[in-house]
Amino acid sequence: MQALLKCLVDITCQRDHALLDSSVVSALHELVGAQQVRVHELVRFREELFVRPRVWIANGKIESTEDGLTAEHHGEPITSFPGLVESISQRKNSVEQETPDGQHVLWLPVWLNDKVNTCLEVTHSRPFNGDMLRVIEGILCVYRNYQNILDYSERDSLTGLLNRKTFDEKFSRLLSSAGADSAPQEEGDRRQGPQQDIGQWLAVVDIDHFKRVNDQYGHLYGDEVLILVANLLRSSFRAQDRVFRFGGEEFVVLLRSTTLADAHRIFERFRTNVEKHVFPQVGTVTVSVGFARISMETPVVILGHADQALYYAKANGRNRVCHYDELVSSGQLHSEVSNDTVEFF
Numbered sequence: 001m002q003a004l005l006k007c008l009v010d011i012t013c014q015r016d017h018a019l020l021d022s023s024v025v026s027a028l029h030e031l032v033g034a035q036q037v038r039v040h041e042l043v044r045f046r047e048e049l050f051v052r053p054r055v056w057i058a059n060g061k062i063e064s065t066e067d068g069l070t071a072e073h074h075g076e077p078i079t080s081f082p083g084l085v086e087s088i089s090q091r092k093n094s095v096e097q098e099t100p101d102g103q104h105v106l107w108l109p110v111w112l113n114d115k116v117n118t119c120l121e122v123t124h125s126r127p128f129n130g131d132m133l134r135v136i137e138g139i140l141c142v143y144r145n146y147q148n149i150l151d152y153s154e155r156d157s158l159t160g161l162l163n164r165k166t167f168d169e170k171f172s173r174l175l176s177s178a179g180a181d182s183a184p185q186e187e188g189d190r191r192q193g194p195q196q197d198i199g200q201w202l203a204v205v206d207i208d209h210f211k212r213v214n215d216q217y218g219h220l221y222g223d224e225v226l227i228l229v230a231n232l233l234r235s236s237f238r239a240q241d242r243v244f245r246f247g248g249e250e251f252v253v254l255l256r257s258t259t260l261a262d263a264h265r266i267f268e269r270f271r272t273n274v275e276k277h278v279f280p281q282v283g284t285v286t287v288s289v290g291f292a293r294i295s296m297e298t299p300v301v302i303l304g305h306a307d308q309a310l311y312y313a314k315a316n317g318r319n320r321v322c323h324y325d326e327l328v329s330s331g332q333l334h335s336e337v338s339n340d341t342v343e344f345f
């Protein structure tokens with residue numbers, strides 16, 4: 001009883017998804033004597049679902065995959081885990097399986113509004129008995145409720161995108177984990193051509209003449225446009241990219257591990273997706289995008305570069321995508337740090 005209470009206290013004092021995952025893994029390991037506990041995330045890539053371990057316990061030590069910009073690995077196709085497929089397709093809370101080497105594996109999808117983004121995998125040397133299952137199900141309920149609360153504080157209530165507070169908290173961490181990937185290339189790598197020049201990219205997206213939408217159609221239609229643009233953002237980028245509502249009609253996208261040519265193509269595709277979309281009552285809406293490479297500079301500088309490219313796009317016709325380095329090298333923009341965003345960091 002005391003061990004259970006201690007685990008509940010540990011779980012409910014967390015203010016961060018990664019720490020919450022770790023405390024749930026430790027709790028299940030301790031309370032049911034599980035040999036292995038893993039938290040997986042389900043990632044959709046090219047219409048296929050993949051299972052990617054996020055946090056697990058190995059030899060009594062908690063391990064995790066960093067939420068890094070370089071996290072390109074999609075994981076294993078979900079079809080490699082028949083127990084998980086069965087639990088999701090039959091909308092079960094858990095499915096137990098015995099492996100060929102006599103281990104017992106319990107798959108537990110974390111259902112949130114009929115959707116599963118996360119699941120737990122608990123492995124034990126013995127079959128799970130009633131007491132163990134009751135403890136696991138109780139911890140799973142606390143985990144689900146707490147994930148809901150954390151989601152609520154990390155997300156913008158209108159669009160459901162990650163909010164600016166989350167960006168401020170996470171960007172420095174994402175930058176440090178992207179450090180190695182963003183380091184300047186060696187001469188030998190550079191000779192392989194621009195296709196090898198993989199980078200991480202930050203874009204600031206702003207709806208054009210949004211004030212006119214509010215003034216002409218009212219705030220309710222303005223809000224509807226924000227929600228629809230947020231949906232287009234979600235569907236235009238990959239699961240491992242991150243999209244934030246930064247405030248008002250401004251959004252920030254972190255695009256992971258791609259070349260400059262692809263970054264251009266991806267942001268252009270998003271821009272045309274918005275341009276082609278028919279917004280109820282309002283009709284056509286366009287967006288301007290400024291983007292910059294995520295370098296070893298500080299977050300303020302990187303955000304400032306993307307902002308400068310955005311202002312250039314706004315001042316030069318709107319409904320376009322501009323890249324900071326290209327504007328600087330072509331002499332259209334002078335290299336200087338915008339101080340507009342300094343207050344955030």
Ligand SMILES: Nc1nc2c(ncn2[C@@H]2O[C@H](COP(=O)(O)OP(=O)(O)OP(=O)(O)O)[C@@H](O)[C@H]2O)c(=O)[nH]1
Pocket residue numbers: 158206207208209210211212214218219220221222223226247248249314318
């Ligand atoms: N409906 C709605 N409007 C918002 C929200 N947040 C900010 N706005 C409005 O967004 C508008 C932003 O206007 P401006 O900054 O002048 O920019 P703009 O009209 O988009 O013009 P450009 O950016 O120069 O193309 C203001 O009218 C704000 O009131 C929101 O949550 N809902």
